[in-house]
Amino acid sequence: MARPDLSTEEGRAAYRKELRGVGRPLRLGGLGLVVAAALLILASRKEMFGIGEWGITVSYGMLAAGWALVIAAVFMRTRHHRRRLVEGL
Secondary structure, three states: OOOOOOOOHHHHHHHHHHHHHOOHHHHHHHHHHHHHHHHHHHHHHOOHHHOOHHHHHHHHHHHHHHHHHHHHHHHHHHHHHHHHHHOOO
């Protein structure tokens, strides 16, 4: 694959769209885990749905896994960007 054409507005828009697609499933999955963990923390603090103290422990694990996925997606996107600009794919 050739280097992206960043000299035109259309080329820059196409490259931004390409970069947004890199690591998207990881990023969305990570953000979903973070939101679910926050909701689980709120539910366990108010003792809703029979969720006790175990909910807080599980939710902290979900938070860690979610942020790890988001960071991995950012790392993938940065690596893709560097390789694409330097030598092409």
